[in-house]
Amino acid sequence: METLLFIGGLGPMELGLVALVLILLFGASKLPDLARSMGSATGEFKKGRQEVEEELEEMQEAPETDADDVEEAEPAGDAERSNV
Secondary structure (H helix, E strand, C coil), X not given: CCCCCCCCXXXXXXHHHHHHHHHXXXXXXXXXXXXXXXXXXXXXXXXXXXXXXXXXXXXXXXXXXXXXXXXXXXXXXXXXXXXX
């Protein structure tokens, strides 16, 4: 019975194959730039995720206002139509 390539995790042969494909696709001189850009993109993603999590925590901690306590203002256009 034959197992698929990535079912058991990434072993040394699979990592070597991935490295070989990357070198063939991008060239050895481009790999450091590619890794650097991937690292900065990962950092930006983490910052954005952290900001969203902080906003969600602030929304949960904020006191909830009762719908009856909030007065709704009528837009100016609607006020003029009701007087006509």
